[in-house]
Amino acid sequence: MSKNQNKTGSYSFFNCIEKNFDKAARFISIEKGLLEQIKACNSVYRMHFPVKIGKEIKVIEAYRVQHSHHKLPCKGGIRYSMKVNQDEVMTLAALMTYKCAIVDVPFGGAKGGIKIDPQTISSENIEKITRRYTSELIKKNFIGPGIDVPAPDYGTGEREMSWIFDTFLSLRSGDVDALACVTGKPVSQGGVRGRKEATGLGVFYGIRELCHVKEDMYSVGLDVGLVGKKIIIQGLGNVGYHAASFFHESGAIIIALAEREGAIYNEKGLNVSKVFLHLKNNGSILNFPEATNIENTEKALELKCDILIPAALENVIHKNNANRIKAKIIGEAANGPITPEADEILDKKGVIIVPDIYLNAGGVTVSYFEWLKNLSHVRYGRMEKKFRENVNAEFLKVIETVCKKKISIEEKKMILRGPREIDLVRSGLEDTMINGFHKIRDLKKSLKIENMRTAAFVLSINKIIDSYEKLGIFP
CATH class of the missing domain: 3.40.50.10860 (Leucine Dehydrogenase, chain A, domain 1)
Incomplete structure (x- = not known):
């Protein structure tokens, strides 16, 4: 057993990052120092x-x-x-x-x-x-x-x-x-609206974008889109709860939720809001009326599903259970939930792993928006909301005149509404996650990299190198 491993064979979190960095370094032509x-x-x-x-x-x-x-x-x-x-x-x-x-x-x-x-x-x-x-x-x-x-x-x-x-x-x-x-x-x-759910929403946007790619979905035998996908989420903290909520609202089926004390399962789907209310009232997700208890929370990770979202602890998928994982897609909402050895096992099985260094970046993205808001000393939407509503009202008048038809009150409300701060924040987060996904995927294809994790590290390191070169630090 390596000195960097514990008794169960799992690597330390620090060593996992180093190993992933070193894998990516093989695709980068720059001096080792x-x-x-x-x-x-x-x-x-x-x-x-x-x-x-x-x-x-x-x-x-x-x-x-x-x-x-x-x-x-x-x-x-x-x-x-x-x-x-x-x-x-x-x-x-x-x-x-x-x-x-x-x-x-x-x-x-x-x-x-x-x-x-x-x-x-x-x-x-x-x-x-x-x-x-x-x-x-x-x-x-x-x-x-x-x-x-x-x-x-x-x-x-x-x-x-x-x-x-x-x-x-x-x-x-x-x-x-x-x-x-x-x-x-x-x-x-001075906080920004949308910060609490940002990491979970970023997880949702990243997985949703993957599910829109025909080539990737067909490679794991799934149809395009999120609707009907069976999902298991480990961890019902801030990240896991909001991710589960957004997946549920999108038409995906949350078949299992796992916490430290155990897990609950319902093949037909769980209502996330009801489960969360049960957790608040009872201090545990166990004994939820519309589900079956699973005493060993780790066993929930091994259930048959389309998408597995570890959103709590590091090293929960390791060499001892990786072969029993039946998910076709794993989205790392937590930091370091898969060990390097488990990574290799899952890669050989053809599982698509969406890595943590991309997938849970929603929180820092919206933190960036908050930082910009604080430096600019103005709320998002304040300078444009009313202007946009007035412009939309003029467009609406023209449409009604040309079409000679009145638009319903409900439709008018939808068309006239200018962007609120939370609309702009979520729009910025969505755009960021979509762009990040395709940059990683395109690099993976162009350099023939084996998986998304290594491609994500290569993309990241190249951007850091570029920053250093612009500063004139690297010779």
Whole structure:
């Protein structure tokens, strides 16, 4: 067993990224030392700071990693978890670099983490820790609208981002662009509509685009389109829930949903909203009235389906269960859900894998839109909504005059409505995901690359190289 593997034979997340990078490097003609520079993390800030919790002073371990400065600012979430460690944060920062490059978001990759369990700490103490962490970042110049812009991640959300913004503003008073120091904020504090569901919606757009490609669908024996496709989703957190909702609304059939405690199954389909309500009321998806329980959540991944969406943990598909996976398409909504060995097994079986560094880039894409909104100091749609409605009204008058027919009130409402912020955000996300998919697919075909993951890494690395060359850094 390799030193990079655990007892079950699964690779560490860090090693998975390195192996995928090295596979892609075979298709890139550039000096090895320059590839090593792209792979390496530029800055790692490890900190320990004291916080008074109750009557005791606790020393908190935390990190902020800036993987690449080929573009600034750096961008990446902050997670609160007892599993936070330097290797994990470095790996996630690298992943952010590659994601941003693929979807043409002009950021370098970064990531942060605080080693705490937010479930066991009061809101008051989480606020203390968050504000102290932010002040430590400010001291070392590791946060700022043009330097490094955090966002929510596992264990964090709008509340924590509000505290980060408020702390930054109090220590950088007068900074006209202070709102852009962090994304994922509430709309009332400069956030953007559509951010919560962005990653799940990006997953939906990416898989939907694949399902529109006849050649790819026929290669796995499926018809074109999403309607009627049987889907299994592992994880009903923010990403999994919204992805499941959008697939359900599109006419796909969600036959199974899996969580830590087990899974539920109904071959005829599950109503996602009802399942989520059951989860909120009971603290578990198990014993949902319209489904059968599956005690071992991993067994749900092995059920027969068209599309499998792992949206929770890393390394859930590995060499020990890859041969039992019956899905024809796997969409990686989570980071690193498939190990390199499982990748090879699934490739040989002809399974189409839509990789994480593309598929779950919806969150950072919409974070980019929020950052731009904060820098421009104007809400999306404010400058054009009424103008567009007035223009549409004039067109409508002409149509009614020429056709000599009145249009119904319902049709008028649809035609006259100008774009709202959420319409523009979703439109931008949809366009980004569609373009990203076809760039990866076209590169895969032109270079005869074996799978989409390697093609995605090649695309990403080439874009980073291009940025460095324009900066004059590479000889």
